[in-house]
Structure formats: structure tokens, C-alpha cells
Amino acid sequence: MTVDYDPALIGRVFETTEPVPVSAEQIAAFCAAISETNPIFTDEAAAKAGPFGGIVAPPSFAVTFRNGRHFFEHIPRYGKQGFDAGKDVEFVAPIRPGDAITLNSAVKEIYEKTGRTGSMVFVIVRSTLTNQKGEVVAHVDHRFMNRP
Amino acid sequence: MSNANNLTYETVQIGDALGPAEFHLSKDQVRAYAKTCGMWVPRFIDDEGARKEGLPGMITPGNMSLAILSKLVTDWAGSSGARVVRMGTTYRQPVMPDHTLTLQGFVTHKNESDRTAEMDIWIESEEGDRLVIGTATVHFPR
Numbered sequence: 470m471t472v473d474y475d476p477a478l479i480g481r482v483f484e485t486t487e488p489v490p491v492s493a494e495q496i497a498a499f500c501a502a503i504s505e506t507n508p509i510f511t512d513e514a515a516a517k518a519g520p521f522g523g524i525v526a527p528p529s530f531a532v533t534f535r536n537g538r539h540f541f542e543h544i545p546r547y548g549k550q551g552f553d554a555g556k557d558v559e560f561v562a563p564i565r566p567g568d569a570i571t572l573n574s575a576v577k578e579i580y581e582k583t584g585r586t587g588s589m590v591f592v593i594v595r596s597t598l599t600n601q602k603g604e605v606v607a608h609v610d611h612r613f614m615n616r617p
Numbered sequence: 618m619s620n621a622n623n624l625t626y627e628t629v630q631i632g633d634a635l636g637p638a639e640f641h642l643s644k645d646q647v648r649a650y651a652k653t654c655g656m657w658v659p660r661f662i663d664d665e666g667a668r669k670e671g672l673p674g675m676i677t678p679g680n681m682s683l684a685i686l687s688k689l690v691t692d693w694a695g696s697s698g699a700r701v702v703r704m705g706t707t708y709r710q711p712v713m714p715d716h717t718l719t720l721q722g723f724v725t726h727k728n729e730s731d732r733t734a735e736m737d738i739w740i741e742s743e744e745g746d747r748l749v750i751g752t753a754t755v756h757f758p759r
Binding site for chain 1: 646653671679680684691695701704705706707751758
């Protein structure tokens, strides 16, 4: 069985989000929530002398940026239940306090898979994160799993 | 935290272990993550809300599992300057808070041409089930 979708959907960017400012406080709150204590993420003085020349966000901060509501109106849904099945992230450059991040997202792939628990449809959405200088900081592939 | 400042591409060996690190994940910590990251929805806040969504109880956001695993790798890298350049995760089973998780991994490959090391990483439950599995690639500066 193949999944039914409009092939024109693949690769189409529906919206670019407004830039989301990244503050030092947000990075600190994120670190606190994951018990992060590495000084390169938490201590300005130590981070300055460290490999990145200042505080950077932990890499996993990159997956916290979200698509606009509008984006999801265009994403096909299969069945009632949807789950986050996993992510593949390419961390291109560190995210720093003072950055402003925009998100561009498109459907990369749609496919069906049959597992032990039955049929599943995977929708892969690729989000590209760009900072205020126009530099790409990360590519995040989200794997959404739907059960028809 | 193993702050291995002397970690370099040359000293890393295939088979080197990351962890194991035990980590008690509390409900408050999951709520703190959900609040900070704009994921304030019933399944990540309390058992009752999660049950109304058809789940056995409160669960951890996938993004938080990714963050916990990513921390295993950045703890290993310490302040050596090694940077995580790629990471992939698969959420196999829900991660429930109020449990102790074991985080671990090992180096599987080294790539001389771009000075990277690859590793398998995972989150294990108290029962020994691998709830989240993943891979990471770390780049070492010269």
C-alpha cells in the first residue's frame, strides 16, 4: 500500500517564521531544565576563555524552535494519533545569546512502514534555522509518525 | 560530569564509553522543560491530563529526551572544544518521569578526513529497555 499525497507538497516552504530572539536568560532557563552545568553553556567568564569565545546554547536548544500555526495547516494527517518518532539534527554553527532565529520548513518525505504494531505513516519535516546574519545554524528533520 | 579537557581526536578510540550515567528525572523537571520550551500541554504536565489523552501517565517530550542524550555527549566532550555536529534520535517507548534513567553510549567510528567520531547513544529504563536510541557525530578541532 502506498500513501496518498500531493507530490507538489514535497520541498515547498509555506512560511518563514518571524525571527525569534534568543536571550541569555532563555539559555539559562533551558540549561536549568536539563540540569546542564557545563561552564561553556552556563558561565560567561569561563565560556569566554573556552572554545566558543562566549556562552553558546547547548546543541539541543536548536530543536526548541517551532513552526508557525500556518505551517501545520498544510501538513497532511493520516489517522487520529500522531507521535514524535524522532529527530535528525545537523548542528552547523552554535546559537548564541543575542541571536534571532528564523525557521523555514518543508515536507521532505512521506512514506509508509509496517511494523509489529501495524501500519504507520511517517511525515518528515525539515526545518532550517537561520540567524540574523543569514547564516544557517541547524537543519532539523522531524519524524512525525501517524497511525491510520 | 566527566570534564575530559584532554579529549582530542587522537586520544579517542573506537569502543570508548560514554557514561553510564544515572539520572533521576522528576516530574518537576519535565514541567520546567515544558514551560521553558513552550510545550505546556497536558501529557507533559500531569498524570491526569496525560490519561485523558490516552496515555498511561505523564510523559517526557521527545525533545527533552534528545536534550538529555545530547548532554551525555557534551559532558563527554567537556570543554575540549569538540562540537556535536550531528545527532539522530528514535523514540521507541515513552519516557516516564519519576524514574531513574541510565544514559550511555560508545564510540563506533572515527573519520580521519574530517576529524569526527561517531557514537551510539541511548536512554535505558530501570528494566533495561532502550527507550530512546540515537547516534551522534562529534567534530574535533586541530
